Amino acid sequence: MNLARKPDSKSGSAHVLLIDDDQDLLRLLSMRLQACGFRVSTATSAEEGLVRIAVEPPQLVLSDIRLPGKDGLALFDEIRSTRPTLPVILLTAHGTIPDAVQAMSRGVFGYLTKPFDSKILLAKIQQALQLSPVSAGQETGNGEVWRQGIVFRNSRMAELLEEARVVATSDASVLIRGESGTGKEVLARAIHRASLRAKAPFVAINCGAIPEQLLESELFGHVRGAFTGAASAHVGLFQAADGGTLFLDEIGDMxxxxxxxxxxxxxxxxxxxxxxxxxxxxxxxxxSATHRDLEAAMADGQFREDLYYRLDVVTLTLPPLDERREDIPLLAAYFVQQLEKKYGKGITGIAPEALEALASAAWPGNVRQLFNVVEQSCALATTPLINLTLVQRALRGPAMEALSYAEAKLRFERNYLVQLLKLTDGSVADAARIADRNRTEFYRLLQKHELSPDMFRSLPGNTGVAEQ
Structure with a gap:
């Protein structure tokens, strides 16, 4: 098998994840792809592959169908449900060709029959990388300016930003879902900056913050004398946003x-x-954006079905801060940097015990609440480092402890462990302490989920925090 041809400039250095329980084939494929300029990660099971995807999402997955435990088709289904833009190529023996064909109908990028021709494999990989979106960490046509102010390390956020960048290039309507304070308007502004309308106006309005009798005039404008008090004509927000983007926040309250x-x-x-x-x-x-359940609102007759389908061409869902805890230190540091300029106190950072309190606290108000806590701490700080007392005061009570493993639901066990190891940069001692487990028991949990602490050390950093 000779894969000597180098990948072109668009796919060079692309990150490929290989999944196969055949160690010899895995080693051979890995060597050949690395020789072609690809960056390669490997896994010997679907479970280990999912962990590696959560730790550092690749740009392509190449997997055998026959795997121990969860097979390649089940692996694809799970990838598809969480990362629909990640291309998957399946390797199959003759006996599993019907399964591979069925998978193709469900969205698998392609499949190759063993033994496969190396030139065909490389061509298939190149094709998948050409068609797949640029990952969140790579440069786009207008650099990374489009997602300025969005800081993250969380893999779900990386995938979300990747999807946002792709949809931004079209004119499709986007419905942004998420709890209050997760940064829905920040994401909407990012989509606008990445679109062909970037040089035109971005206009935002909160549909739930304006009385009904005024909202119509604000959106659509009015002519002089249209109603009592209309002494002059008023240009509505639709006209003000002509050529650009109109963001309708809390559309469910209209x-x-x-x-x-x-x-x-x-x-x-x-x-x-x-x-x-x-x-x-x-x-x-x-x-548009909402934190409401629009499907329930439609069932109750409070939201029009035709409008829902007009607005919800593409849905992007922002995760709550509790589900992206590894981003809390990055967000807090980013906010301190921004607020130091405002308050001019020479604040250089957050003390380790204060940062731990932030990382383990409950965040019902999400990123907006975190910003508020950091700002209050900065406003009251008298030393270069924000201390634990200031953070506890801003949290309005003692810092909450991290969830113990017993409190985490079983189906989220793997993600919980991944988040802890990300948060502690692979330190088992720190992760076990936060999870309230002794090291022996914690190692058993890691082994159960095929997690290695080494996978979480010296990860490439993402720059790019959903603001308040």
């Missing part, structure tokens, strides 16, 4: 009467201001 008018604007691409006799054309991309 009154039904206005939902009807919004639907007509989206259909006709024209706005009729209140009191006007004719509509005016507008060219606006609509992004």
């Amino acid at each position: 009154p039904l009467a206005l939902q009807v008018k919004l639907m007509r604007v989206l259909q006709d691409r024209a706005v009729r201001p209140v009191g006007a006799t004719r509509a005016e054309p507008v060219d606006v991309r609509v992004l």
Whole structure:
């Protein structure tokens, strides 16, 4: 097997994950791909592969179908449910070709029959990398300016940003879901900056913060004399955003009467201001966001089904801060850096015990609450390092301990361990202490999930925090 041909510049140094329980084939493939300029990670089971994907997402997965435990098809299904843009190529023996064909119909990028031709394998890998989105850590056409202010290490955030960058290049409507404070408007602004409309206006409005009688005028404008007090004409936000992007925050709180008018604007691409006799054309991309369950709202007759499908062409869901705890130190440090300029106190960072308190606290208010806690701590700080007392005060009570393993649901056990090892940079002693487990028991848990502490040490850092 000779894979001597070098990958082209677009796929060179791409990260490929190989999964196969045949150690000899794994070693051979790994050597050949590395010789071609690829960066290669390996796993001998689907479970280990999923861990490696969680630790450092590759740009391509190459997996055998027949694996111990969870097979390659089940592996693909799990990858597909969490990382739909990650291409997967399956290696199959003749007896499993029907399975591979079935997988192709479900979205597998391709499959190769063993023994395979090395040139065909390399061509298939090149094709997959050419069509797959650029990963969150790579340069895009306009650099990384588009996601400025978004700092993360969490793999779900990396995948989310990758999907956001892809959808930004289209004009598709995007519905951003997530709890309050997760950074929905920050993500919407990032999508706008990555789009072809970046030089045009970005206009945002909170649909739940304005009374119904004023919201219609704010969105669509009004003519002079349209109602009592309308002494002059008013340009609505749709017209103000012409050529650019309109972000409708908390769209689930929009009154039904206005939902009807919004639907007509989206259909006709024209706005009729209140009191006007004719509509005016507008060219606006609509992004919307909500923390509400719109499906339940539709069932209760509180949200129009036709509007829902018009807005929800693509859904992006921001994870709560509790599910991306490894990002808390990065976020806190980023906020300190920003706030130091505001307060000018020479604050250089956060004391280790204070940082641990932040990392293990509950965050019902998500990133917005974290920013508030860091700002309050900066405002009251009298030393270069923010200490534990200031953080505890800002948290309005003693710092909460990290969840113990017994409190974590079994199906999230692996992700919980991954987050702990990321948080501690692979330190088993620190991770075991936070999880409230002795080291012997913690090592058994790591072995159960095929986790190696070495996988979490010296990981390439991501720069790029969803703000408040």
